[in-house]
Amino acid sequence: MKKVATFGGQDIYSYTISNNSGMSLTALTYGAAITELNVPNNQGKSENVVIRYDDVSFYEENPHYLGVIVGRTAGRTEDGVLNIGQETYQLEKNDGNNHLHGGKKGLAKSIWDVTQEDGTLTFTYISPDGEDGYPGEVQFKVSYHLSDQNQLIIHYWAKPNKRTPINLTNHSYFNLTGDKKRDVLGHRLKINSSTFYELNAESIPLSKKLADEKPVFDFRHSKTLSEVVSNDYEQIKIVGGGIDHPFLLDDSQQEKIVLSDPTSGRSLGVKTDDPAVVIYSGNQIKEQPALNGGTAEKYDGICIETQMPPNETESYLVDAGAIYQKQTIFSFY
Numbered sequence: 001m002k003k004v005a006t007f008g009g010q011d012i013y014s015y016t017i018s019n020n021s022g023m024s025l026t027a028l029t030y031g032a033a034i035t036e037l038n039v040p041n042n043q044g045k046s047e048n049v050v051i052r053y054d055d056v057s058f059y060e061e062n063p064h065y066l067g068v069i070v071g072r073t074a075g076r077t078e079d080g081v082l083n084i085g086q087e088t089y090q091l092e093k094n095d096g097n098n099h100l101h102g103g104k105k106g107l108a109k110s111i112w113d114v115t116q117e118d119g120t121l122t123f124t125y126i127s128p129d130g131e132d133g134y135p136g137e138v139q140f141k142v143s144y145h146l147s148d149q150n151q152l153i154i155h156y157w158a159k160p161n162k163r164t165p166i167n168l169t170n171h172s173y174f175n176l177t178g179d180k181k182r183d184v185l186g187h188r189l190k191i192n193s194s195t196f197y198e199l200n201a202e203s204i205p206l207s208k209k210l211a212d213e214k215p216v217f218d219f220r221h222s223k224t225l226s227e228v229v230s231n232d233y234e235q236i237k238i239v240g241g242g243i244d245h246p247f248l249l250d251d252s253q254q255e256k257i258v259l260s261d262p263t264s265g266r267s268l269g270v271k272t273d274d275p276a277v278v279i280y281s282g283n284q285i286k287e288q289p290a291l292n293g294g295t296a297e298k299y300d301g302i303c304i305e306t307q308m309p310p311n312e313t314e315s316y317l318v319d320a321g322a323i324y325q326k327q328t329i330f331s332f333y
Contacts, residue, residue, distance in 0.1 A: 001116075004028065007060045010111055017119050019146040022046045023332070025121070030059055031068035031108045032123040032142055034172050039150065039332045042265025047178030049266065049332075051301040054290040060109075064173070064285060068108040069142050070101040071168040072127065072134050075246070075278060075310020078204045082313055084135065084163055091133035098202060101171070103132030107140065108171070120145040129162065136162025136320065150332045158324040166324045167308045167316045173282060173301025174268060176261035180292035183299040184281070185229065190222035190258040191277065193247040197309065198235055205246055205311050217245070222258065225281055225302070240283035242299065246309050248276050255331070257304055267333040270304055273326040278305040304330075 005012040007030060014035065018024035022044070026036040035052040052066060053059060062068060080091035080099035092103030101108060112123040122143045129137045141157040156168045175184050196217050197205035211218035216231045229242045236242060249256045255269035257277060270277075280303040285296050292300075306328045308316045318324045 005030075005056045005059070007111075012056075012059075012111070013114070015114055015116050015121050017116065017121055017144070017146055019119055019150065020148045021150050023146055023150050025144055025146055025152065027067070027121055027144060028056075028059060029112050029114055029123075031062065031110065032112050033059055033062070034067035034144070034170070037152065037172070039178075039266060041178055045178070048180075048292065049174055049176050049178060051173045051175055051180055051291045054293060058289040062108060063289075065101060065108055065171040067170070067172045069123070069168060070171050071107045071140075071166065072102050072132070072138065073099075073165050073167040073310075073313055073316070074101060074169040074305060074307045075167070076100050076202070076204055077313045078202075078311055080133065082133070082165065084314070084317060087135070089133055089135055096202060098204065099133075105132055107168070119147070134164050136160045136164040138164060138166065142168070152330040152332075153327065154330070155327045156325060158318065159322070160318050160320060162320050163317050165313045165316050166318045167310075167313075168326075169278075169305040169307040170328070171303055171305060173303050174259060175301045176259065176264055176266040176268060178264050178266070180294065180300060182263075183297060184302045185226040185299050186224060186261065186263065187302065188222040188224055188260045188262070189219055189279070189302075191219035191247050191279070192250045192252050192254070192256040193219065193277075194250055195248040197246040199238055199245060201238060203239060203244060205309065208248070219247075222260070225299070229281065229299070242281035242283035244278070244280045244283060246276050246278050248309070249274070259302065259304065269331045269333065270306065270328065271331070272306040272328040274306040274308065274328065276307060276309045278307060278310065279303070280305065
């Protein structure tokens with residue numbers, strides 16, 4: 001444990017865990033933000049494969065949501081309107097007219113309690129009734145575990161005392177080159193998905209489309225991200241020249257998502273309980289704040305946000321006293 005900052009008069013600490021295979025992870029008590037994930041390349045050299053702010057003070061506002069747990073609901077809720085039975089709740093609007101990633105505070109800007117043991121960090125936080133407009137108090141618990149097989153296993157758990165929506169994810173940006181040597185346009189991406197969502201101008205999911213109809217968004221066979229972002233498909237232009245779209249995951253016992261960097265030799269495979277993933281290719285990253293020891297640039301990292309489809313908020317309500325839990329496994333090769 002190491003004190004790294006003070007936000008709003010409260011001390012912020014970092015914790016580091018490691019395995020026996022050359023992998024280590026560092027995370028903050030603020031937002032449970034992962035700031036380092038060091039993984040060996042094909043020469044055995046361990047380097048950071050997530051992007052981070054050079055100045056830790058930027059995590060207080062965290063304009064890119066680097067590394068954090070987002071919720072109570074990930075993604076956007078149109079107009080911030082939540083209907084539960086006969087009740088209507090107005091969620092915090094923090095993205096134009098919409099609610100994004102849990103609101104202005106959300107889990108991403110909360111200070112979590114942490115326990116550490118045996119390669120595992122366990123984060124706990126109690127979200128009070130009414131926080132960001134959500135009904136009910138919720139106990140949250142998220143753990144990061146490093147296995148000796150170079151897996152990052154994230155387990156999510158929550159228990160509300162009133163019916164409320166819960167849809168959590170981690171918002172780390174991966175860059176498998178190591179220490180952000182290059183952008184991610186040379187990375188290859190494969191998604192076991194036949195269906196994706198088109199978006200409106202405010203990035204609200206509009207309708208499902210079959211990948212067969214729009215080959216540029218068909219990732220069932222891997223392709224480089226540069227192939228995608230250079231395409232003139234209107235959906236790529238809407239989100240700033242890249243991907244920021246939900247994909248429904250096909251049933252499979254195999255890894256549903258695979259990201260690879262041919263130069264470093266690193267590959268990342270993802271297994272998840274979730275039915276969907278939002279892929280975001282870092283289209284809105286600006287020159288400041290600085291990242292990983294250098295100027296920040298568009299496409300510096302790619303998010304793999306396993307979750308329920310965004311904006312279907314009423315479909316993931318959790319009853320009072322019921323348990324929400326899921327697991328996502330990031331395996332590095």
